Structure formats: structure tokens, C-alpha cells
Amino acid sequence: MSKGRVLVVDDEANARAALAELLRAEDYTVETAGDGFKALGKIADFNPDLVLTDLKMPGMDGLQLLAKLRDERVQDRDICVIVMTAFGAIESAVTAMKEGAADYLTKPLNLTELMLVLDREFEHLRLRREAGTLRARLNERYSFENIVGSAPVMQDVFKTVAQVASSRASVLITGESGTGKELIAAAIHQRSPRSKGPFVKLHCAALAETLLESELFGHERGSFTGAAARREGRFAQANGGTLFLDEIGEVSPAVQVKLLRFLQEHEFERVGGNETVRVDVRVIAATNRDLKAAIASGHFREDLYYRLNVITLPMPPLRERSSDVPLLAVHFLKKYAAENGKTLEGFSEDALSRLSGYTWPGNVRELENVIERAVVLATGSRVTGAELPPHLIPRREGDLMIPGSTLDAIERHAILKTLESTGGSTSKAAQILGMSVRKIQYKLHEYQSAPKGGTTAIESHPEPGSQTG
Numbered sequence: 001m002s003k004g005r006v007l008v009v010d011d012e013a014n015a016r017a018a019l020a021e022l023l024r025a026e027d028y029t030v031e032t033a034g035d036g037f038k039a040l041g042k043i044a045d046f047n048p049d050l051v052l053t054d055l056k057m058p059g060m061d062g063l064q065l066l067a068k069l070r071d072e073r074v075q076d077r078d079i080c081v082i083v084m085t086a087f088g089a090i091e092s093a094v095t096a097m098k099e100g101a102a103d104y105l106t107k108p109l110n111l112t113e114l115m116l117v118l119d120r121e122f123e124h125l126r127l128r129r130e131a132g133t134l135r136a137r138l139n140e141r142y143s144f145e146n147i148v149g150s151a152p153v154m155q156d157v158f159k160t161v162a163q164v165a166s167s168r169a170s171v172l173i174t175g176e177s178g179t180g181k182e183l184i185a186a187a188i189h190q191r192s193p194r195s196k197g198p199f200v201k202l203h204c205a206a207l208a209e210t211l212l213e214s215e216l217f218g219h220e221r222g223s224f225t226g227a228a229a230r231r232e233g234r235f236a237q238a239n240g241g242t243l244f245l246d247e248i249g250e251v252s253p254a255v256q257v258k259l260l261r262f263l264q265e266h267e268f269e270r271v272g273g274n275e276t277v278r279v280d281v282r283v284i285a286a287t288n289r290d291l292k293a294a295i296a297s298g299h300f301r302e303d304l305y306y307r308l309n310v311i312t313l314p315m316p317p318l319r320e321r322s323s324d325v326p327l328l329a330v331h332f333l334k335k336y337a338a339e340n341g342k343t344l345e346g347f348s349e350d351a352l353s354r355l356s357g358y359t360w361p362g363n364v365r366e367l368e369n370v371i372e373r374a375v376v377l378a379t380g381s382r383v384t385g386a387e388l389p390p391h392l393i394p395r396r397e398g399d400l401m402i403p404g405s406t407l408d409a410i411e412r413h414a415i416l417k418t419l420e421s422t423g424g425s426t427s428k429a430a431q432i433l434g435m436s437v438r439k440i441q442y443k444l445h446e447y448q449s450a451p452k453g454g455t456t457a458i459e460s461h462p463e464p465g466s467q468t469g
Helices: 013-025 036-046 062-070 087-098 111-141 152-164 181-190 209-217 253-265 291-296 302-308 318-339 349-357 363-377 407-421 426-433 437-449
Strands: 005-009 029-033 050-054 080-086 103-107 171-174 199-203 242-246 267-269 276-278 282-287 311-314
Touching: 005 013, 005 036, 013 029, 013 111, 029 036, 036 050, 036 062, 050 062, 050 111, 062 080, 062 087, 080 087, 080 111, 087 103, 103 111, 152 181, 152 311, 152 318, 171 181, 181 199, 181 242, 181 282, 199 209, 209 253, 253 267, 253 302, 291 302, 318 349, 318 363, 349 363, 407 426, 407 437, 426 437
Parallel strands: 005 029, 005 050, 050 080, 080 103, 171 282, 171 311, 199 242, 242 282
Antiparallel strands: 267 276
16 A cells, blocks of 8 residues: 655656655655656646655756745645755755745655655645545534534434525424524524525523513513613514524513414514514524423413424434534634634544543533633643543543432443453452352343443443444
């Protein structure tokens, strides 16, 4: 397997051929050119990863070739350039590095030094390309109006958004706090025919009943103390666009009646007024409550529920799409590094392990807050475990939470940790735990047969003898 593609540029035919032979022996794919012009002619077809060029050549020399390669109008590929120069011309090599060369080597070349430089630069190139690929995944395949997710459950959400965006039907977005319900509502609006209209949002739980009614429908002058002038409400502000009502389950019965009327007839009256106002507004609502239970208890109108719930869009909690944690972490790292004027390459292995092993009860919002904190505290080129909150750091006795874990999870934890401490000896583990060897063997078989990808921290660690992948 080739280590990479190298274009050797040198006007000395023997030196060029010898260097190409050495590189091929080291498993590089090699092409050669006798000057800068010929090198440019081979770029498109050969598509090299690295150009190893002499500085002093007739026609187009190494510096001129470097300038051409750095000109985006000529070459926008990610090509590393290393220059070769005679020992007495180091100054020219320094100039080349200022112009964008990755390194320089002096002639006659030292093979060991050459291989070290190539290995290093190809590793740098690999990392740059991986970073570029991840950015592309974030910006294209897995990004949806700033919503990041590659997990199948999130792809289902994206599919539903694309399907319902063009209609004017009401949408009810359900899910725990912090799962991104408002972002999904905005995505529906942005992909709808109303995208040029306003996207107005209101958090229903943040206002008292009288204030909420006024915020929604507006009020007339003198309708209540402090109403010094007529005021348009959110429905009027959202005319021609979308109104997002967050925490709809907190709306009082009186306001529910007015909401129902609007959804049925698309009209309302301002608080304290008699004039009927008609507007063209699509309503998207969200809740973290069980509205069916609220209906059963008499706290939410069933007819309003069905008017709002023309289309239901459930948002999965982060623990059900744990594979998205690294993507989200990188997304937020990039965001907050830019906001704080920092250059951060990513996360240490320890930091990623801790982020991936946590269950995130606060969902994406909690993860975002943790990453923002880590970026602010970071002093090196990467975020490490030291910048993460203490509750993300595994305790020595494991990540088992008591209370918070089932008896089965506790038993599993005890068996696996005891086996780990006994080097996998079931007889010793049985003696320590006061269990039979047969029961431990049965439990191990049960664990190995269980579906992968559980949400507890215990299940995120490989069991003795298991394979990860």
C-alpha cells in the first residue's frame, strides 16, 4: 500500500532518478519532473500529496514553482512542498519557508533525515485532511440549520422536517429540555415557503396568564394598568411567517381557549378590544410535558391538543444518540474557540472518553455549556480532562450512580469489576461475591448476548473478552 504520492522536481537527471528509486523502495508512489514548468504540467494528472523540489533550476526555479502552487487560481489542492538546496544556499531555503514551504533539506540528502521529514509531513497532511473531512461532515451531511446529528434517530428527525416544512400544518415538537426543539422549529420555518417571513418565538412558561395573553394577542390602550398605548402581540408580529410557542403545556385554560379559536378560525381580538384581527401564521409548539397525561388530569384541552398535534415530531434525548456526542463536542469547540479568539485542535483522548461516557441528563444544552467552559479554561492546544467539570471524571469505583442505577446494573458492575480484579478468574470472583461459578458464567453469557450501545456508563466499557468496534 502506497504511503502517498510524491513529485520529485530536479533538473539533474541522475539525482532525480536516484531519489525517485529510493522513495519507491520506501513504498511511495513517485513521479518526476526536470523543472517547474514540467512539474505544473504533471500536477493535474498525478495529483501529488507532496512536492520535493530543488530550488536552483533553469526556467522556473523552486521558489517560482512554490508561488504557483500557493496560487489558488492555479492549484487549490492541499499539497505540501519541501525544498532541497545546496548547503551554501540556506538563505534561499529560509525564504522558501516564509513563502509557504513546509521544510527544507540540504544536498547531498541524508536518507534518514529525508524519511523522518516525509513521515512527519504526511502525518500533518493526514491530520489536516481528517479535520477538513470532519468540518465537511458538520457543515454538510450532518448539519441542518446548526443542528448536528449523524445518529439514525436524528436522520429521521431531519427527514420529517424536510417532509413537513412545505405545509402549513401545525407541528408539535416533544422532548426533554435541552434537546433542541427551538432549533428544529427554526429549521422547519427556514425550509418552508414562509422563510422570508418572520420567525417569532415565545416561551409560554415565562409569563403570568394576563401577560401571556397580551404577549400573544396584543392589547388596546387602557385595557389594564400600564397599557398606555395599543400594542401588537406575537401573532400580529408573525403575520406571514411562523410563531413558535415553547412550553405550550404551561398555558392556562383561559389562554388555551383563545389559542384554539385562532387555530380553528385564524382570527382573534386584542385584550380589551372588540376588533377582530385576521393574520396568516403557522403555529409550531413544543413541550417537555406529557400532554396526554395533562389532558387526563384536566389541565390541557383535548381539542387544542389535536389542533396543535397535526404532526408530532419527537426529539430524542442525547443519551439515545450517544454517537453524536463527539460531533457535537467538535461543533461547539469550533464555535466557542472562535468566540474566545482561541486556536484549539480538538480534544485529548481522555476528554473524549469522558464526554462519551456521560449520560447527559441536560441533553445538548448541558453538553454545549460544558464545552464552552472547557474552551474558556483550556491553556494548551487541546481540551483535556482537566478542563471538564468534576462530575464528568470517572470515580475510581466506577461510573455507577447510586441512587440512579437498577439492581441489575449494580450486579453487573460488581461481577465485571470483580472479574477484572481477579484477572478473569470466575472461581475467585464467585468466592468474593458469594455466588456460584455457574451463575457468574450464566451472567457473562447474558451480558455478551445483550445489545450493544446501552446508556449506562458501565455498558460503555468493554467487558472481559469482548470486542469493540
